Amino acid sequence: MSGLIDSVQGVLGGWLTELVIGFVLLAVLITLNAMFMVWFERKVAGWVQGRHGPLHHGPFGLAQTALDVVKLLGKEFIIPSKVDRPVFLLAPIIAFLPALAILSLIPYSADMTLTDAQSGLLIVFAFGGLSLGGIFMGGWSSNNKYALLGAIRAVSQNIAYELPLLLSAMAIVLMSGTLNLTEIVDAQAGYRWNVFFQPLAMLIFLISAAAETNRAPFDIPEAESELVAGFHTEYPAMGFAVFFLAEYTYMFAVCAIGAVLFLGGAAGPLLPGPVWLLLKVYFLLFLMVMARWTYPRLRFDQLMNLAWKYLIPLALGNLMLTAFVLKLVQT
Amino acid sequence: MADDLNTYLIISCALFAIGLFGVLLRRNLVAMLIGVELMLNAVIINLVAFAKFSAPEPVTGQVFALFVIGIAAAEAAVGLSIVLAVHKSRGSISVDDLQELAG
Amino acid sequence: MLDLALGILIVLTFAGATMAVVLKKVFHNLLGFGLSLVGLAGISLVLGSEFVALMQLLIFLGGITVAMVFAVMMSTPREQSEEPRTADRVAPALLVGAGFPAVMIALLLGGSFPTSPVTEELFGVREIGLALLTTFELPFEAISLLLLAAIIGAVAVARRTRERPDG
Amino acid sequence: MTLNAWADIAIGAPLAVFFAMLLGMRAWPRAVVGLSLLSALAVALATWMMALNLPEGGFTSSVPWAVTDDFSVSFGYRLTGLSTAMACVVGTIHLLVQVYSVGYMADDPHKARFFGTLSLFATAMLGIVLSADLAQTFIAWELVGLASYLLIGFWNAKPAAAQAAKKAFIMTRFGDLGLFAGLALMVSRLGDLKIDTVLLAVEANTWEPGFVTAIGLCLLCGIAGKSAQFPLHTWLPDAMEGPTPVSSLLHSATMVAAGVYLFALLQPLFLASEFTATFALGLAVFTALLAATVACVETDMKRVLAWSSISQLSFMLMGLAAGSQVAGFFHLVTHAGFKCLLFLSAGLFIHAAHTGDLLAIGRKVGRSAPVAALGLVVGCVALSGFPGFAGFMSKELVLHAVHEQGMVFYSGALLTSALTAYYAFRLVFLALFDPERESVEAHPSAALKWQQGVVVILAVLTLGIGWTGGDLARHLGASADEAHIHWMSSGVAFAMVALVLGAGLAFVDFGRGGERAGSFAKFPAMHRFFASGWGVDAFWRTFSDVGIAGLTRLALLIDRGAIDRTVDGTGAATKVLGGVAARMQNGRVQLYLSIALGLLATGLLALGAM
Incomplete structure (x- = not known):
């Protein structure tokens, strides 16, 4: 990992590397957060309304959102x-x-x-x-x-x-x-x-x-x-x-x-x-x-x-x- | 380039030119307002540039830029409320339709 | 590096400004204006005035442009056709719009302005705040009064026509 | 109290009444009348206090009002024997007239306005009399004109009254032009118009003779206008359209007396120029003769008195112009008394007869109005110059003074004396000795009692006033000898002859009943000539018709040819320019912005080029 960073740093220079790495990390954070939040929201809603929320895919239905994303990606962009x-x-x-x-x-x-x-x-x-x-x-x-x-x-x-x-x-x-x-x-x-x-x-x-x-x-x-x-x-x-x-x-x-x-x-x-x-x-x-x-x-x-x-x-x-x-x- | 006052002054002039052109060309009230705002921004760039390059007090230029921003905000508030009022009474916001008083 | 950034920002600014003026739909003009504002804020940043740059974003983009969008949404049907752009309209606008700045540029190129910055770093928020409340206290108050008057005026203008049926 | 305070009261009290009337007290006429009477009393008191407390050598106080590099104007009081004596006359007559008016105007709906304006009249007159500066005098002089205008035209619904008021105003304006020119001439040399300065300058004899003559003639013009001398006298008979108390005040103490007073005040100035003095004397004799002849044939009682006033004013001016201030001014005082009495009596007659026509009065009223008859007899006797009465005492002094100036003037004055006796007794005979009198019972009303009281007081005054000449002369600063009548002189004998001739002719014509036409009617051409006032009125009418029409035509020519062209040209040019400007004002902000920026660019280029 650090070798990769070093090589990237060699190409781009110090602060730009940091920037690029930072934004990559942010992108990961954003994606995970969105997927988690959708699940979280549905779970909380279920809890508030006395029902279960997503259940079937993955533990506690955690994989539900990921599958939804795959579905959306596969849809036609009209x-x-x-x-x-x-x-x-x-x-x-x-x-x-x-x-x-x-x-x-x-x-x-x-x-x-x-x-x-x-x-x-x-x-x-x-x-x-x-x-x-x-x-x-x-x-x-x-x-x-x-x-x-x-x-x-x-x-x-x-x-x-x-x-x-x-x-x-x-x-x-x-x-x-x-x-x-x-x-x-x-x-x-x-x-x-x-x-x-x-x-x-x-x-x-x-x-x-x-x-x-x-x-x-x-x-x-x-x-x-x-x-x-x-x-x-x-x-x-x-x-x-x-x-x-x-x-x-x-x-x-x-x-x-x-x-x-x-x-x-x-x-x-x-x-x-x-x-x-x-x-x-x-x-x-x-x-x-x-x-x-x-x-x-x-x-x-x-x-x-x-x-x-x-x-x-x-x-x-x-x-x-x-x-x-x-x-x-x-x- | 970034260390030359003339760069910014010419940017400012050119932006002013575009804004002026917009005000002169357009007949839509909002579009004219946009032109005016562009001209104001040209002034702001000018002020900040002079603050950096020749002002004895570096703060002064920025403060005046802030004043310009404040005035722009006031102008936009009144201008847009006039746009809405005109639209309500005429159904159009083109200055070509606002010529009752023209001789 | 800074020159490169400035170049990009200039391109951004003028692309946006041109869009703001030339495009026929007001909504597109507004988007162009927003774009040029981003560029302008960048130029301010290059000049070292972080605060002014942020104010340009916050007030021009977040305030004025949004208000304009609001006005456009309330007043302009999307299909509205823009006025015809005939030569007799474009020509004088071009003439004055180019002529006046040409005079200005000619004058300023003939003038002798300092070519190197007096200060590398322009003062920040704290100094501006102090200046506003000491040296520029009076204009500051005047501006706030102006804004108050503008708000009241805007409310009054917008409200009066509301009471009147279609005139 | 100081003299200054008394003078303040004399001028201020009536002015206060006037302003109270203006500012809304009109709604309470009785209050105005009461206030006015009070102020008249205060004025009379103040004037007498001033006269009695006058220090040796007079009293002057003034404050600068407008001061420039070239000239200064000051306001203040200048109290001398002459001015205080005049003030006493004004104050006393004013008080009596006010009291008389209480009865006379009792039923008039506008009496508040009447009393207010009467007070203004008094203020203005006292302003002239007490003034220390000729500029102040001029202001008061014009105020007198204004007040007389308002009072003569008091019954403004009556066309004749309105006409008369306008006539009086305009005719006297002609004279005032001259007065103003005279003042301007003086100020150009002196730098200020203080009376003392003027008199000192005259005394020092610093001016070249021609200049003095010019000033004198200019001032004389103003005096002729105010004091109704030929040829500016025609307004006075017409002024009879005003209420009788106004006529009375106008003829005795104010207005017409103002001219004479000014002459007396500036007598040294007039006498400094031989020509002016002689001219004034000649003018006075001529006017006296003219007015007396007209009075002989006039049939309206008040108009007779008016013409008589003109004639008597001429006598005053004669005395002054002949060099005797005592004679001229004494005649003013006595005349004020008896003329006031005559007018007020005439007022009683007219009130009873409802007409001013002499024959009608004789037929309808005559001796059934005893008080009026008494007043008329006393007044006429005094007027005619019966020895011992007021008129005689002063006129004798005047004749004496004129005698020294040459036989031509003296004989004219004597002839006028005879005519005076004629018309005075004609008045008495016509009014009181009409054989065809209808016997009508008079019913004196309560209001009439006021008037009758005043008439009686005035009659008594008139009887006594002739013997005050010595005191007056002393008050004026002359020796009592100047007012002494030389009973055993040829002058008195001539005067007696004139009186006897005039009165006798009157008795022959009217005293025995029968035809009431008189001797003058036997010469119809002359009668018509006299009755028309020697054609002066006609002259003025022709003058105004021809002269003014010519002027008008000239003005029309200038107007059409020059002014209209210019105006039309300006209009056309404006229209063209306006067209251009209108095209610029097309409501397009864009154009405005372009113009503004174009101008800015031009300015910047110009700056850059510098």
């Missing part, structure tokens, strides 16, 4: 005749890429970060906004009214929930005095996790995160009972699979950021850093899945009201309170 072809084809990729970028910024352990950017958190949010591009491109180019409606909903929902997401994260930035994710984790060393100081911020963050990723109970852009399947109604086979992949990747990314911001990142006793991080991420993902199967879907106006009338003022108030208390503590 492109409807009146779609806006280039945009239609580009949309899933655009949806997927920002999530990948975000993952590359996460500090998986104290010294395991692909890119340790000084304004890491800002980059995360900048790319987080980009993920929307895939959705509206898909919804627009499909030439389908349900898809378009789903896209419009997604856009307005994302605009609305981006604000509380940013504002709640800003409270953490204030506390740690940096935008660098590694430093934010370092600031929580000694189990002084931000969740203990900023429970409200974490709550707002999680709710907004769920909305940003179009998860139930905020999944109105793809509300199947109203819009067939929302923005990806027209997508066949792998197109559909990539959208799914993107959604689960984005969920993972958001939960990873949540873990970094509020749960001390990769810090934890005994086990190595990445394991702790994964544990924390999957704990947050579990919460999101539980929320999906517990709460009914919000109506559109309720969704907007929640953001503009409750979350944003709350987040603002929290931010101001944090600033005030910090000033008091400092002086």
Whole structure:
């Protein structure tokens, strides 16, 4: 293995090699995560609803998702005749890429970060906004009214929930005095996790995160009972699979950021850093899945009201309170 | 190339040219707005470039770039709300349909 | 290395900008605009201004472009035909659009600007924040006031027509 | 209280009434009347206090108002014997007229406006009298014009009144042009218009004779307008359209007296030029004669009095122009008394007869209005120059002064005296001795009592006023001798002859009943000539018709030929330019942007080329 790395390094030079290896690893992580999440979600749903979920293929039905992927790969990729072809084809990729970028910024352990950017958190949010591009491109180019409606909903929902997401994260930035994710984790060393100081911020963050990723109970852009399947109604086979992949990747990314911001990142006793991080991420993902199967879907106006009338003022108030208390503590 | 101010200035000018061309050519309100935003971005590049190459205070150029971004955001907010209002009352967002006041 | 990156970014930017202007469908224009914004953010990064680059992404791409997409989705039917592109429309636009920057470029090439950077590294978020709250306090407040006015104005403009039936 | 404070009260109190009226007190007319009476009382008191407390050598106080490098204007008071005496006349007559008006205007719906404007009249007149600066005088002078306009046209629904008001205003404006020119000439040399400065300059004899003459003639023009001298006198008889108290005030103490007062004030200036003085004297004699002859044939009571006023004003000017300030000003004072009395009596007659026609008054009222008759008799006796009465005492002084200026003027003045006696007694005989009188019982109303009271007071005043000449002369700073009548002189004898001739002829014509036409009617051509006011009115009409029509035609020519062409050309050019501009304003932002950038590029290129 190390010989291979060395030879690659000889060809490409130091940091590029790291980059390539990192992205390969990320790709593996993304794929495994998506497959695991589909299974996990179905299992949790079964548990919540008092049934078993996937059972037949592999232990606990673990191989079910892999087989589904094989099935999707084998399906014909039908492109409807009146779609806006280039945009239609580009949309899933655009949806997927920002999530990948975000993952590359996460500090998986104290010294395991692909890119340790000084304004890491800002980059995360900048790319987080980009993920929307895939959705509206898909919804627009499909030439389908349900898809378009789903896209419009997604856009307005994302605009609305981006604000509380940013504002709640800003409270953490204030506390740690940096935008660098590694430093934010370092600031929580000694189990002084931000969740203990900023429970409200974490709550707002999680709710907004769920909305940003179009998860139930905020999944109105793809509300199947109203819009067939929302923005990806027209997508066949792998197109559909990539959208799914993107959604689960984005969920993972958001939960990873949540873990970094509020749960001390990769810090934890005994086990190595990445394991702790994964544990924390999957704990947050579990919460999101539980929320999906517990709460009914919000109506559109309720969704907007929640953001503009409750979350944003709350987040603002929290931010101001944090600033005030910090000033008091400092002086 | 990356160490020459003229590179950035010419990039900026060319981008401004494209934006200007867009504003002049298009009759669609949103497209015109895009042209304006391109021109604003040209200005931002200009400001940042000068901040790096000749400003006594490196912060100043960036701060002004931020101001430009803020103004662009305000302009887009108002502009787009006008687009929506126009669309609601006329059913079209082409400036060619907005000529009631033209002599 | 940096020159290569800059070259790629320039290509990206101008490809996007050209798309943003020339393509006939507004949605495609927007995508082109987004592309050129990515390139522009890269150029800012090459210049060493990480913060401005991120703001360009966050606000121009994540805010303004998305809002434009929203407006387009709300207002433009997908099949809408763009205006005819006749010579008498293209020619003057080309004339002015090329003429004015030509004058500018001619002037700036004739001028004497510094050719090497004053500072290798532009200051980061912390310094910008300090400058905003000290030296540029007043314009900062003015900008925030402007944004507030713009928001109120936008709401007012969008709302008034809502009450009116088709006029 | 200081003189300054008294002067403030004298000018401020009536002004306050006027503004109170303007600012809405019109809704409570009785309050305005009460306030107005109070202020008139205050004014009368203030004027007398000023006169009695006047220090030796006068009193001056002024504050600069507008100061530039070239000239300055100041506001202030200049109290001298002359001005305080004049102020007393104004204040007293004003008070009496106000009291009289309470009865006279009792039933008028607009009496608030009347009293307010009357107060403005008093303010303006006192402004002239007390002013320390000729610029201030000019302002007050114009205010007097305004107030007279408002009062003459008080019954503005009556076309004749409106016409008369306009006529008075416009005619006096002609004169004011001259006055303004005179002031401008003075300010060009002096740099300010303080009366003291002017008088000092005249005394120092620094100006060349031609300049002094020019100033004098210009000022004389203004005086002729205000004091109704030929040829600007025609507005005065017409001004009888106003309410009688207004006529009374106008003729005795304010307005017309303003001109005479100004002459008296600047007498040294006029006398400094031989020509001006002689011209003024000649003009006065001529006007006196003219007005007296017209008064002899006029049949409307108030118009007779109006023409008589013109004639008497001329007497005052004669005295002043002949060099005797005491004579001229004393005549002003006595005339103020008896003319006011005459007008107020006439008011009573007219009130009873509902007409101003002399014959009708004689037939309808006559002696059944005893108070009015008393007033008329006293007034006419005084007017005619009966020895011992007011008119005689002052006129004798005037005649004496004129006598020294040459026989031509003196004989004209004597002739006028005779005519004065004629028309004065004609008035009495026609009004009181009509054999065909209808016997009508008079029913004096309560309101009438006020008026009658005033008339009685004035009659008493008139009887006494002739003997105050010595005191007045002393107050003016002259010796009492100047007001002394030399009873045993040939001048008195001539005057007596004139009186006897005039009064006798009047008795022969009207005193014995019978035909009421008079001697003048025996010469129809002359009668018509006199009745038409020597054709001056007709002259003005022709002048305005021909002269103004010619001017109009010239203006029309200029308008059509030059101005219209220019305007049309401007319009056409604007239209063409507008067409170009309109094409640019096509509502396309693109075009605007292109233009803006084009300009910017041009500017940048220009900058770069530099």
